[in-house]
Amino acid sequence: MGHKLPALNSQQRRGERGVGLLHTNRQISLCRDYVLENNTVFYFYFLSFLTTTEFIFSSSVSQKYPPVKFLSEKDRKRILITGGAGFVGSHLTDKLMMDGHEVTVVDNFFTGRKRNVEHWIGHENFELINHDVVEPLYIEVDQIYHLASPASPPNYMYNPIKTLKTNTIGTLNMLGLAKRVGARLLLASTSEIYGDPEVHPQSEDYWGHVNPIGPRACYDEGKRVAETMCYAYMKQEGVEVRVARIFNTFGSRMHMNDGRVVSNFILQALQGEPLTVYGTGSQTRAFQYVSDLVNGLVLLMNSNISSPVNLGNPEEHTILEFARLIKSLVVSHSQIQFLAEAQDDPQRRRPDIRKAKMLLGWEPVVPLEEGLNKTIQYFSRELEHQANNQYIPKPKAARMKKGRPRHN
Numbered sequence: 287m288g289h290k291l292p293a294l295n296s297q298q299r300r301g302e303r304g305v306g307l308l309h310t311n312r313q314i315s316l317c318r319d320y321v322l323e324n325n326t327v328f329y330f331y332f333l334s335f336l337t338t339t340e341f342i343f344s345s346s347v348s349q350k351y352p353p354v355k356f357l358s359e360k361d362r363k364r365i366l367i368t369g370g371a372g373f374v375g376s377h378l379t380d381k382l383m384m385d386g387h388e389v390t391v392v393d394n395f396f397t398g399r400k401r402n403v404e405h406w407i408g409h410e411n412f413e414l415i416n417h418d419v420v421e422p423l424y425i426e427v428d429q430i431y432h433l434a435s436p437a438s439p440p441n442y443m444y445n446p447i448k449t450l451k452t453n454t455i456g457t458l459n460m461l462g463l464a465k466r467v468g469a470r471l472l473l474a475s476t477s478e479i480y481g482d483p484e485v486h487p488q489s490e491d492y493w494g495h496v497n498p499i500g501p502r503a504c505y506d507e508g509k510r511v512a513e514t515m516c517y518a519y520m521k522q523e524g525v526e527v528r529v530a531r532i533f534n535t536f537g538s539r540m541h542m543n544d545g546r547v548v549s550n551f552i553l554q555a556l557q558g559e560p561l562t563v564y565g566t567g568s569q570t571r572a573f574q575y576v577s578d579l580v581n582g583l584v585l586l587m588n589s590n591i592s593s594p595v596n597l598g599n600p601e602e603h604t605i606l607e608f609a610r611l612i613k614s615l616v617v618s619h620s621q622i623q624f625l626a627e628a629q630d631d632p633q634r635r636r637p638d639i640r641k642a643k644m645l646l647g648w649e650p651v652v653p654l655e656e657g658l659n660k661t662i663q664y665f666s667r668e669l670e671h672q673a674n675n676q677y678i679p680k681p682k683a684a685r686m687k688k689g690r691p692r693h694n
């Protein structure tokens with residue numbers, strides 16, 4: 287009769303220091319018992335090999351990942367993040383992983399990158415699935431953060447039909463999944479649903495001013511109907527929904543060429559190129575740092591507020607002020623260049639966050655300059671990384687072997 291190797295307990299599975307050693311010793315002694323009973327040398331070597339490799343793997347596991355909290359079975363949630371390899375999604379992944387939850391990221395890598403979540407790959411609480419939300423998905427989860435959608439104008443205008451499909455069919459699929467497994471769904475909606483607003487600042491009860499056939503409509507209307515779908519599923523099927531209306535956000539892992547104001551200005555300033563301002567630069571925006579947004583999303587998901595909530599930083603600046611501030615933080619000699627106004631570009635944008643403050647106790651805490659400095663550091667590292675990884679074919683002469691000169 288052979289022994290079954292013991293299953294690891296949850297603490298051991300969590301990859302704590304020394305677990306590899308404990309586990310290996312126990313397994314090796316069991317292998318020895320097995321050999322004594324069966325006198326089968328082959329099994330001994332085979333199992334020793336397995337346990338040794340596992341030991342090496344487990345020891346490296348304990349050092350490889352950022353530290354994660356231990357949560358009891360009762361408190362640990364299985365969480366799906368669609369679009370989790372993107373800018374916001376990857377920061378949300380970090381928070382939920384470090385809080386001790388099991389996180390599944392689903393992404394089709396349209397604008398997201400594996401690199402954004404690579405530090406979790408192989409962790410037992412983490413799963414990465416290459417999947418398009420326009421196709422149905424069948425998994426077991428307790429909460430769904432539905433972020434999958436291109437978010438910057440050049441990206442969502444690149445393929446407007448796909449943007450519409452992602453926000454409509456993709457959202458229906460995720461609501462269908464939420465209904466089937468009894469999960470709560472949080473939709474990453476946007477301030478764009480207010481369009482070019484006629485009221486200022488924008489509060490959640492403002493219905494918006496959107497051009498339904500303009501170039502941004504695929505995104506604005508896509509998100510508006512996604513919200514409608516959430517409330518239809520809530521009323522008709524009893525699905526628990528949360529809707530976050532996210533205002534402009536910035537931080538590390540923004541895509542290098544996604545064409546958003548902050549990333550554009552920082553990259554232009556770092557490379558000594560002119561900072562391009564569309565129109566006069568008098569249009570306003572309010573930017574929040576990504577860690578503030580992530581905290582707001584988690585608070586909202588775990589609250590009992592099912593109506594939409596604005597998440598943004600109410601500190602409003604003109605685009606021109608942003609350009610000047612970034613130029614001075616980078617210490618750049620770039621010029622500011624004025625280009626023709628973009629169509630349907632909202633003139634003023636500033637969230638009214640009284641609801642989030644009152645009901646979630648949330649408000650942004652990261653000062654603008656601090657967030658910008660962190661983002662500038664990130665983009666300089668990215669530029670360096672790009673420069674170091676460019677493929678430059680070696681000239682023929684460099685490939686010649688030493689001591690064997692060629693005569694041409």
Ligand SMILES: NC(=O)c1ccc[n+]([C@@H]2O[C@H](COP(=O)([O-])OP(=O)(O)OC[C@H]3O[C@@H](n4cnc5c(N)ncnc54)[C@H](O)[C@@H]3O)[C@@H](O)[C@H]2O)c1
Nearest residue numbers: 369372373374394395396397398418419433434435437535
């Ligand atoms: N960043 C902001 O300022 C901001 C503002 C308002 C709303 N939002 C919303 O937050 C969410 C995340 O935005 P972000 O800034 O991280 O953008 P992002 O482009 O970095 O991330 C979006 C992610 O969704 C993925 N994706 C797109 N289509 C998909 C599909 N069909 N199936 C699976 N994955 C798909 C992309 O590959 C990417 O990883 C979006 O829903 C966006 O609308 C962001």
